[in-house]
Amino acid sequence: MSSSEKQQEARASLVAVAQEPGAPKPDPILVAVGVQRQFGGLTAVDVSRFELQRGTITALIGPNGAGKTTFFNLLTGFDKPNEGEWTFDGRSLAGMPAYKVARTGMVRTFQLTKALSKMTVMQNMLLGAPNQKGENFFRGLIPGIWSGQEKANRERAEELLRHFKLDAKADDFAGSLSGGQRKLLEMARALMVQPELVMLDEPMAGVNPALKQSLLDHIRELREAGMTVLFVEHDMDMVRDVSDWVVVMAQGEIVAEGTPREVMQQQAVIDAYLGEHHSVSLDSGSGS
Amino acid sequence: MDIGLILNQSITQGLGVQAVIFALAAIGLNVHFGYTGLLNFGQAAFLAVAAYGLGVTVATLGFSLWVGLIVGVLAAVVLALILGIPTLRLRADYLAIVTIATAEIVRLVVRSVTLRDIFGGSDGINRFADEFYALNPFSSGLALGPLTFSRNDLFVVVVGWLLVLLSCLIVFLAMRSPWGRVLKGIREDEEAVRSLGKNVYSYKMQALVVGGVLGCLGGFVFAISSQSVQPDNYGTDLTFFAWAAMILGGAARVFGPVLGSILFWFLLVFINVTLTEAVRVGYITFIDGTQVGQIQFWILGLTLMLLMIFRPQGILGDKRELAFDVK
Ligand SMILES: Nc1ncnc2c1ncn2[C@@H]1O[C@H](COP(=O)(O)OP(=O)(O)O)[C@@H](O)[C@H]1O
Ligand SMILES: [Mg+2]
Numbered sequence: 001m002s003s004s005e006k007q008q009e010a011r012a013s014l015v016a017v018a019q020e021p022g023a024p025k026p027d028p029i030l031v032a033v034g035v036q037r038q039f040g041g042l043t044a045v046d047v048s049r050f051e052l053q054r055g056t057i058t059a060l061i062g063p064n065g066a067g068k069t070t071f072f073n074l075l076t077g078f079d080k081p082n083e084g085e086w087t088f089d090g091r092s093l094a095g096m097p098a099y100k101v102a103r104t105g106m107v108r109t110f111q112l113t114k115a116l117s118k119m120t121v122m123q124n125m126l127l128g129a130p131n132q133k134g135e136n137f138f139r140g141l142i143p144g145i146w147s148g149q150e151k152a153n154r155e156r157a158e159e160l161l162r163h164f165k166l167d168a169k170a171d172d173f174a175g176s177l178s179g180g181q182r183k184l185l186e187m188a189r190a191l192m193v194q195p196e197l198v199m200l201d202e203p204m205a206g207v208n209p210a211l212k213q214s215l216l217d218h219i220r221e222l223r224e225a226g227m228t229v230l231f232v233e234h235d236m237d238m239v240r241d242v243s244d245w246v247v248v249m250a251q252g253e254i255v256a257e258g259t260p261r262e263v264m265q266q267q268a269v270i271d272a273y274l275g276e277h278h279s280v281s282l283d284s285g286s287g288s
Numbered sequence: 289m290d291i292g293l294i295l296n297q298s299i300t301q302g303l304g305v306q307a308v309i310f311a312l313a314a315i316g317l318n319v320h321f322g323y324t325g326l327l328n329f330g331q332a333a334f335l336a337v338a339a340y341g342l343g344v345t346v347a348t349l350g351f352s353l354w355v356g357l358i359v360g361v362l363a364a365v366v367l368a369l370i371l372g373i374p375t376l377r378l379r380a381d382y383l384a385i386v387t388i389a390t391a392e393i394v395r396l397v398v399r400s401v402t403l404r405d406i407f408g409g410s411d412g413i414n415r416f417a418d419e420f421y422a423l424n425p426f427s428s429g430l431a432l433g434p435l436t437f438s439r440n441d442l443f444v445v446v447v448g449w450l451l452v453l454l455s456c457l458i459v460f461l462a463m464r465s466p467w468g469r470v471l472k473g474i475r476e477d478e479e480a481v482r483s484l485g486k487n488v489y490s491y492k493m494q495a496l497v498v499g500g501v502l503g504c505l506g507g508f509v510f511a512i513s514s515q516s517v518q519p520d521n522y523g524t525d526l527t528f529f530a531w532a533a534m535i536l537g538g539a540a541r542v543f544g545p546v547l548g549s550i551l552f553w554f555l556l557v558f559i560n561v562t563l564t565e566a567v568r569v570g571y572i573t574f575i576d577g578t579q580v581g582q583i584q585f586w587i588l589g590l591t592l593m594l595l596m597i598f599r600p601q602g603i604l605g606d607k608r609e610l611a612f613d614v615k
Contacts, residue, residue: 078479102485114480116473118609127473128484132466135486137494140465141458150466173608193485 006224010056010244011259017245019258019266022049029054029197029228030075030106035084037070037252044070045081046252052197057219057229059239059260062249063273068232069111071249072201076108077101088197103130107195111202111232115182115189117175121166124174124185125157126150128192153192160188164218180207180215187218198222200231204238216242236264248272289565296434297561302554303435305513308448309335309506310552313530314537314545315455316503321531322539322610323463324495325475327380330371330387331530333394334500335507336522337363340398342508343413343517348406353419357508364504367394368497376492391527399519412518420512444513451509452546455502460542462498471495472540475610503530532592538602540610547603555591559584 017023028051037045045067052058060068073079075086077098085094088106096104116124132153133139134146161167164184169177174185183203190198203219204212219242222229233239239246239260246263248256250272256263263269301307313331320326341360345351351359371390375383398407407413424443430436437445462468470491473481478488511517529552530545537548563580566572575583601607 076483078482097487098479098482099485099487102483107485108483110479110483114477114483116476116480118476119469119472123469123472126466127469127481127486130485134466135470137462137467137498140467141461143461143465146466175608189484 004220004224006055006226007220007244010053010223013053014056014245014259017053019256019262021254021257023051023257025051025053027054028052030086030088030230032075032084032086035071035074035081035086037067037074037079037081043252045074047071047084047249047254050247050254052228052230053245054228055223055226056244057223057231057242058245058247059243060230060232060247060249061234061236061239062255066249066272067252068249069201070252072108072199072232075101076106076199078108102193102195105194105196106199107190107193107197108199109183109186109190109201109203111205113179113182113186115174115177115185117173119174120171121161121174121177121185122154122157122170124189125161125192126153128189129153129156130193157188157192160191164188165214180211183207183215184211184218187215191222195227197228197230200229202232202234204233204235212238240264289562289569289571294558294561294565296436298554298558299434300436301557302550303445303449304437304553305441305444305448305509307549307553308445308452309510309513310526310530310533311452311546311549312448312455312506312509313503313526314534314549315452315459316499316501316506317530317534318539318541318545319459319462319471319495319499319502322534322541322544323468323475324471324492324499325380326376326492326495326499327384328371328387328496328499329384329524329527329531330389330391331503332522332524332526333367333387333391334364334503335510335526336391336394336398336517336519337367338504338507339511339517339522340407340413342511343408343416344406346416346419347413353417356416360504360508361501364500364507365497368500369493372493372496376489376496388524388527391522391524395519395522407519408517410519412516414516417512417515441513444509448509448513451505455505456542456546458502463542467491467494535602536592536595538605541602541604541606544602544604551603552588556584556588559587 013026017025030052032047032050035045035047062068070079074081077096085092087093088104091104093101132146133149139145158167161170166181166185177185187203204215207215216238219229219231243260246258246260247254248263248269255268255272256266313335316334317328317331320328338360341363342356345356345359346353371387375386397403399410401409421440424439426439426442429438430442470481470486474488474491482488510521533548533552534545536551537546538544560580563583564577567575567577601610
């Protein structure tokens with residue numbers, strides 16, 4: 001993979017950033033401060049500071065139960081924190097319902113894929129389009145009001161589906177897709193919302209190796225298109241391969257941050273992982 | 289056995305005012321459950337508040353029938369809001385519990401002795417639809433093949449089926465629109481729809497209102513056809529017959545509830561008259577005529593169970609879109 005201009009830009013923007021938890025970024029799109037979530041006695045998330053650099057691909061890693069999904073849920077309004085503030089593009093999001101968060105341009109996918117399996121692939125895509133006139137009950141009754149916009153949305157959906165190699169499946173029920181294709185559909189559907197920040201929770205889980213490579217390419221293309229990507233992943237080779245920056249969570253806290261090469265060598269990261277499962281080799285050379 | 293009599297009565301009922309009332313109730317339920325996945329077990333309440341809204345406005349307060357109809361629709365909207373506001377943010381089963389309880393509360397309030405001056409207690413309200421019958425354009429009743437309707441019944445039935453068609457048209461247009469697409473998304477996975485920037489709570493509320501208003505038209509037909517509203521007509525069996533009609537015809541299909549209601553009333557009367565005839569002629573000797581009323585429901589229930597086993601999506605339903613898991 002030759003490094004693109006956007007990749008160089010993204011990496012250059014992070015050169016001067018300290019390799020430590022909560023490090024300030026030169027142009028953060030997302031800033032979270034003091035975000036805490038407790039489940040009974042368990043503190044699932046306790047992030048004192050987190051900044052996400054605009055235009056980068058940032059990986060969020062950490063052992064199972066580290067609080068990555070919960071952190072995603074909190075940031076996107078799917079769960080409420082006990083405490084904490086966070087801003088997206090300078091706008092405070094704390095207490096905002098999930099649907100409004102999505103409308104600000106911060107769209108997430110789910111660890112357990114939520115393809116709407118009893119709707120067609122195309123209907124899934126169209127559901128993602130924002131500001132639809134026909135989504136008002138009364139205007140919906142009169143096709144003339146919304147059919148033009150629908151046609152434009154359909155064209156955009158077709159283009160995305162072609163790109164994700166799902167165009168042949170457009171009229172199939174999403175339930176007939178393979179696990180990997182569902183992940184692709186969920187990602188394509190999120191793009192219908194025209195987000196600025198895409199948050200992917202384990203986009204590669206359960207995807208076969210051939211499709212994994214194309215998923216990685218798609219993630220790179222999001223950055224090329226000017227979006228910021230935050231994604232959760234377990235596979236270190238994948239993380240090394242695609243990300244500009246890595247954030248490590250353990251037991252609810254961010255314990256390390258840095259470039260992929262350097263973060264893997266930090267003692268806190270090795271501890272976090274070895275505490276979980278000894279078989280993980282963090283320092284396995286250059287990967288792919 | 290008089291086969292002609294059996295068929296005449298069954299067909300007349302299958303196309304008669306009962307079928308209209310339950311078709312409208314089931315069309316509303318279809319918006320709730322078939323398309324949005326809302327478990328409304330209190331559809332009877334929507335018919336009741338519309339019928340009483342009409343009856344009270346005309347008979348008790350002395351306004352015209354048309355004002356009464358508007359009051360009835362508003363009452364259905366208010367009921368939907370009352371049911372939806374506390375429950376639609378919670379898990380689906382909460383709506384089920386609240387609707388079934390609310391429907392009973394509505395019935396008990398209108399039949400209460402204390403409020404007898406307004407709602408007429410267990411006698412209900414009578415004779416408030418003369419204005420409607422004054423508009424009857426038919427000069428005589430109908431006797432066409434198996435169908436026989438009196439002049440007034442004919443008017444009610446014709447207007448009723450027109451309302452059914454209009455409701456089907458609204459459901460058809462709404463469900464092929466982006467609005468309907470959001471509802472179908474919610475039926476399957478609320479969180480996915482939320483993550484795409486849709487206000488799920490608001491859409492569920494809209495679905496509850498739309499289905500309630502469509503169902504409430506059944507309450508108007510019920511009230512006007514008999515020139516009376518009586519509390520015990522709006523019990524839980526009305527709700528469950530409407531559910532049966534929707535599931536029989538096929539949920540999430542525009543004409544499913546209509547076909548289901550026609551078949552439901554056809555079958556119910558067919559079983560009843562056939563058994564009655566068989567007892568009369570002496571083909572069946574182990575029951576007497578007075579037991580037929582109960583046994584018809586056993587047989588109908590058995591028929592519905594067989595349908596659920598062999599065709600869980602209902603007659604018109606699409607198994608890939610919505611089917612009931614009977615395992
Ligand atoms: N709804 C919940 N109720 C109780 N505990 C939860 C809930 N969601 C997550 N947890 C707990 O919070 C911790 C973090 O979970 P999660 O965010 O799913 O971790 P990760 O995504 O990093 O694997 C785990 O210990 C998990 O058991
Ligand atoms: Mg997780």
